[in-house]
Amino acid sequence: MEWEVVIGLEIHAQLSTASKMFSGASTEFGAVPNAQACAVDIALPGVLPVANSGAVERALRFGLAVNGNNADNISRRSIFARKNYFYPDLPKGYQISQYELPVINGGTISIVLKDGQKTIHLTRAHLEEDAGKSLHEDFHGMSGIDLNRAGTPLLEIVSEPDMRSAEEAVAYAKAVHSLVRWIDICDGNMQEGSFRCDANVSVRRPGEPLGTRREIKNLNSFRFLQQAIDYEAKWQIETLQDGGTIHQATVLFDPDSGETRAMRSKEDAHDYRYFPDPDLLPLVVTEEWIERVKGGLLELPQAKRERYARDYGLSVYDAGLLTQSRETTVYFEDMVGQLGTEAAKVCANWVSGDLAAALNRDNLDIAQSPVPSAQLAGLVARIRDNTLSGKMAREVFDAMWRGEAASADELIEKKGLKQISDSGALEAIVDQVIAANPKSVEEYRAGKEKAFNALVGQAMKATRGKGNPAQINEILKKKLAG
Amino acid sequence: MINASLKELSAALAAKNISSVELTRIYLERIERLNGELNAFITVDPGKSLALAGQADARIARGEHAPLTGIPVAHKDIYCTKGWLTTCGSRMLANFESPYDAHVIGRFGAAGAVILGKTNMDEFAMGSSNETSFYGPVKNPWDRAFVPGGSSGGSACAVAARLAPAATATDTGGSIRQPAALTGITGLKPTYGVVSRYGMIAFASSLDQGGPMGKSAEDVAMLLDVMAGFDPRDSTSLEREGEDYTRDLDRPWEGASAGRPLQGLRIGVPKEHFGEGLSSDVGRAIEAALAQFEELGAKRVAISLPNSGLSVPAYYVIAPAEASSNLSRFDGVRYGYRAPEYRDLLDMYCKTRSQGFGAEVKRRILIGTYVLSHGYYDAYYLKAQRVRRLIAQDFVEAFKKCDVVMGPTSPTVAFRIGAKTSDPVQMYLSDIYTIPANLAGLPGMSVPCGFGENELPVGLHIGGNYFSEARMLAVAHHYQRATDWHRRAPAGVL
Numbered sequence: 001m002e003w004e005v006v007i008g009l010e011i012h013a014q015l016s017t018a019s020k021m022f023s024g025a026s027t028e029f030g031a032v033p034n035a036q037a038c039a040v041d042i043a044l045p046g047v048l049p050v051a052n053s054g055a056v057e058r059a060l061r062f063g064l065a066v067n068g069n070n071a072d073n074i075s076r077r078s079i080f081a082r083k084n085y086f087y088p089d090l091p092k093g094y095q096i097s098q099y100e101l102p103v104i105n106g107g108t109i110s111i112v113l114k115d116g117q118k119t120i121h122l123t124r125a126h127l128e129e130d131a132g133k134s135l136h137e138d139f140h141g142m143s144g145i146d147l148n149r150a151g152t153p154l155l156e157i158v159s160e161p162d163m164r165s166a167e168e169a170v171a172y173a174k175a176v177h178s179l180v181r182w183i184d185i186c187d188g189n190m191q192e193g194s195f196r197c198d199a200n201v202s203v204r205r206p207g208e209p210l211g212t213r214r215e216i217k218n219l220n221s222f223r224f225l226q227q228a229i230d231y232e233a234k235w236q237i238e239t240l241q242d243g244g245t246i247h248q249a250t251v252l253f254d255p256d257s258g259e260t261r262a263m264r265s266k267e268d269a270h271d272y273r274y275f276p277d278p279d280l281l282p283l284v285v286t287e288e289w290i291e292r293v294k295g296g297l298l299e300l301p302q303a304k305r306e307r308y309a310r311d312y313g314l315s316v317y318d319a320g321l322l323t324q325s326r327e328t329t330v331y332f333e334d335m336v337g338q339l340g341t342e343a344a345k346v347c348a349n350w351v352s353g354d355l356a357a358a359l360n361r362d363n364l365d366i367a368q369s370p371v372p373s374a375q376l377a378g379l380v381a382r383i384r385d386n387t388l389s390g391k392m393a394r395e396v397f398d399a400m401w402r403g404e405a406a407s408a409d410e411l412i413e414k415k416g417l418k419q420i421s422d423s424g425a426l427e428a429i430v431d432q433v434i435a436a437n438p439k440s441v442e443e444y445r446a447g448k449e450k451a452f453n454a455l456v457g458q459a460m461k462a463t464r465g466k467g468n469p470a471q472i473n474e475i476l477k478k479k480l481a482g
Numbered sequence: 483m484i485n486a487s488l489k490e491l492s493a494a495l496a497a498k499n500i501s502s503v504e505l506t507r508i509y510l511e512r513i514e515r516l517n518g519e520l521n522a523f524i525t526v527d528p529g530k531s532l533a534l535a536g537q538a539d540a541r542i543a544r545g546e547h548a549p550l551t552g553i554p555v556a557h558k559d560i561y562c563t564k565g566w567l568t569t570c571g572s573r574m575l576a577n578f579e580s581p582y583d584a585h586v587i588g589r590f591g592a593a594g595a596v597i598l599g600k601t602n603m604d605e606f607a608m609g610s611s612n613e614t615s616f617y618g619p620v621k622n623p624w625d626r627a628f629v630p631g632g633s634s635g636g637s638a639c640a641v642a643a644r645l646a647p648a649a650t651a652t653d654t655g656g657s658i659r660q661p662a663a664l665t666g667i668t669g670l671k672p673t674y675g676v677v678s679r680y681g682m683i684a685f686a687s688s689l690d691q692g693g694p695m696g697k698s699a700e701d702v703a704m705l706l707d708v709m710a711g712f713d714p715r716d717s718t719s720l721e722r723e724g725e726d727y728t729r730d731l732d733r734p735w736e737g738a739s740a741g742r743p744l745q746g747l748r749i750g751v752p753k754e755h756f757g758e759g760l761s762s763d764v765g766r767a768i769e770a771a772l773a774q775f776e777e778l779g780a781k782r783v784a785i786s787l788p789n790s791g792l793s794v795p796a797y798y799v800i801a802p803a804e805a806s807s808n809l810s811r812f813d814g815v816r817y818g819y820r821a822p823e824y825r826d827l828l829d830m831y832c833k834t835r836s837q838g839f840g841a842e843v844k845r846r847i848l849i850g851t852y853v854l855s856h857g858y859y860d861a862y863y864l865k866a867q868r869v870r871r872l873i874a875q876d877f878v879e880a881f882k883k884c885d886v887v888m889g890p891t892s893p894t895v896a897f898r899i900g901a902k903t904s905d906p907v908q909m910y911l912s913d914i915y916t917i918p919a920n921l922a923g924l925p926g927m928s929v930p931c932g933f934g935e936n937e938l939p940v941g942l943h944i945g946g947n948y949f950s951e952a953r954m955l956a957v958a959h960h961y962q963r964a965t966d967w968h969r970r971a972p973a974g975v976l
Contacts, residue, residue: 039581039582042816043811043816044562044580044581044582044817045562045568045570045575045578045580045683045684045811045812046561046562046580046584046679046680046681046682046683046684047680047681048679048680048715048716048717049717050714050715050716050717051717082807084806084807084810084854086810086813086831088813088815088827091811091815091816092810092811093807093809093810093811093813094807094810145815145816271855271856273806273807273851273854273855273856273859274854275803275807275854275859275863278686278687278688278718278804279684279687279717279718280717281717281718
């Protein structure tokens with residue numbers, strides 16, 4: 001029997017402000033423990049929070065970006081609430097978050113799958129502060145508390161249960177990851193915890209109401225997200241097939257065993273006693289503020305995808321690959337700017353093909369590419385004017401990647417890689433090949449196509465690979481027909 | 483000297499008739515002599531105080547003094563004070579030396595005032611008699627068998643017993659006004675947001691407001707000049723033009739003459755504040771005060787605050803709710819008290835908070851936790867917030883008919899130490915006339931207006947509209963020019 005997996009994600013994106021959500025302390029990663037915790041962060045008696053308008057502005061940017069630049073999903077008045085619980089790395093004994101009235105209500109993220117696009121709906125996005133960290137390695141038999149992260153601004157982005165597979169969940173998480181970096185509200189660094197996912201997973205028979213969900217907490221890589229959901233869905237299906245029932249629970253994913261295990265059940269869930277924080281006034285967002293944020297917003301991924309398809313004739317899939325990060329589109333658009341719209345398709349192939357593969361191999365961001373966009377444009381220009389064959393172009397690209405020259409032209413010169421497209425020279429070579437291989441000529445004339453390829457091979461060999469293959473083909477055909 | 487007004491002290495210091503060091507010594511000696519019995523101060527540090535006094539004298543010598551430069555001021559131990567113990571009257575913070583100054587402390591420091599010491603208070607400002615302090619009850623200087631009121635009982639006692647020329651205090655449900663009334667001094671709770679709460683240890687954030695205590699309305703106006711003002715560190719602090727609260731003290735009411743300076747003033751007298759529960763001695767003193775105001779030209783207007791009967795129950799939902807969350811930070815992890823022995827984290831929390839907090843604080847944390855719990859929130863917290871809006875609306879209606887509202891500050895004069903400790907509800911009712919101003923965010927003050935049972939002082943409550951502190955102070959000042967209740971001092975301390 002068939003099962004349907006239903007997934008919704010809660011993503012915590014750390015907002016890229018210089019100071020914290022409610023204090024002036026720095027948010028820089030990696031400082032000595034507690035060096036970046038001020039009086040407000042350590043919750044001394046008498047201290048008070050003041051909301052960081054930079055964090056609010058980033059939330060607004062996100063709200064506009066997931067709603068086609070339309071502000072109807074932005075609350076003009078939202079409320080900071082206290083979520084009360086005791087934990088040593090939560091200095092106030094409560095986390096300031098948003099509960100009943102979040103700053104962003106709704107929006108969509110469109111994801112590109114192999115078989116087309118899908119729209120994922122957002123429930124909400126709200127501002128909150130992060131907790132500190134408990135360090136359980138040995139401190140003379142005690143645990144240590146590092147409050148550097150305490151108070152760091154987060155945007156919690158909550159999706160509807162719109163995803164039906166781990167692949168869709170990963171595609172969605174990647175799209176959000178790309179977007180938050182695109183609009184420059186989060187550095188997306190998953191190792192440092194700047195972008196973390198919680199996955200709500202349930203299973204059901206298609207068409208039936210939603211099953212009971214379990215929430216997998218704190219997944220900090222796309223691979224873990226995939227593995228955790230796959231494991232969890234399989235476990236739930238097996239449990240149900242064995243006649244068991246699923247109980248609502250919070251679970252943790254263990255990357256070593258690849259398994260999820262329950263952390264706490266609904267029965268011992270906290271009563272967080274949410275109530276509006278009386279230290280903070282309602283967060284009021286004016287029309288002027290929204291207009292100002294709108295004015296600063298860049299062309300968004302979806303709009304770019306549509307433009308690439310329309311103006312450059314790229315497929316949705318190709319356009320989707322190019323728009324996974326803003327840096328990639330900057331690189332690609334630089335190339336097209338230099339070479340013209342007609343070159344867009346071949347530029348796209350190079351950016352998503354050889355360049356992406358090389359970046360991936362060396363674990364680099366496109367902004368760190370050893371071959372900058374101008375160099376790759378220079379290379380593509382030589383392909384387009386037939387100076388280089390595809391094979392030669394790859395050789396040139398690899399040499400530029402290794403830093404052997406600053407331009408394709410320099411390398412072509414240095415290595416003598418220039419493709420021979422001089423028809424006079426090629427005709428002479430073809431004549432020699434025909435004369436030296438009478439047997440092959442005979443076979444070709446007798447109808448054996450393979451013999452033709454052998455002759456082309458001989459001609460290429462004679463040019464030491466530099467002959468323009470298309471031209472050699474043409475000349476050979478003409479001569480043999482004659 | 484100890485009965486001099488702040489204006490007189492300021493003039494004497496400026497004229498170098500007395501130095502700040504000499505003045506501070508006078509008070510330190512009085513504290514040394516009387517505090518053992520009165521228990522008004524938790525912390526006194528003569529070395530630190532005299533050093534500040536020396537700096538003030540140097541400033542006066544340079545001619546750079548402000549009105550309060552060199553004047554010793556006692557601070558309620560709820561204000562974080564850098565380098566001083568700041569205990570909030572609790573075992574939980576008995577060892578807490580603040581690494582920073584509250585906004586109010588910083589303002590007095592900038593004005594050149596001298597920190598005379600930190601005054602006793604009900605634990606975390608929860609109490610109306612100063613009996614919940616970890617440091618023991620404060621005595622009423624008029625009769626030491628009686629309470630001084632609370633929670634700012636230490637500050638009130640210090641001013642009344644002339645252990646300090648002036649003091650700071652805070653008011654969540656009446657904690658400035660009720661002890662001011664019970665000790666025969668003048669105290670003002672400003673409009674919510676006028677005085678920054680930064681560094682003032684929170685009890686109930688939406689109700690807490692700092693304010694001054696002094697011997698007269700004029701002294702209180704001078705203190706408020708220093709305390710009031712916008713502070714970007716407090717999101718609920720109001721961004722408005724600075725005000726000079728002393729400027730118009732002597733000015734007669736609009737259109738009035740110097741002979742009848744309050745001609746045209748409409749005094750709203752709420753019938754709800756003169757009914758059951760008001761003791762007759764207090765009622766008589768208030769009646770006499772109102773008659774005095776009529777002689778000054780004012781007119782009485784009967785008004786009604788129909789929802790004021792709901793103010794105590796609403797307050798005892800909202801204030802504990804906020805307190806239960808505000809006091810969560812006292813967990814033994816980073817500062818303050820930690821139980822000496824515990825098995826694990828949960829045990830550490832339980833023992834630390836069981837041992838560190840007193841009974842009244844624990845009672846309110848429990849009430850607050852309960853009313854915020856899932857399933858009870860709507861019935862208690864949300865309903866109390868609706869009541870709160872109704873109470874504020876009552877005042878909007880009232881101020882259409884009158885300029886100020888007057889009535890008793892507290893239903894009785896000071897009661898005996900121990901008389902109400904076993905009956906929290908009776909204790910809570912002590913603030914029945916002061917709580918509505920906190921719920922509505924309105925300013926209120928108490929001025930001495932006579933004596934009642936056991937020769938103990940009675941306070942008149944003057945309520946005003948938002949930001950009408952200057953007018954309220956002028957009204958009180960005209961009354962004090964015509965009367966001498968505020969000049970009376972308890973015999974036992976002179």
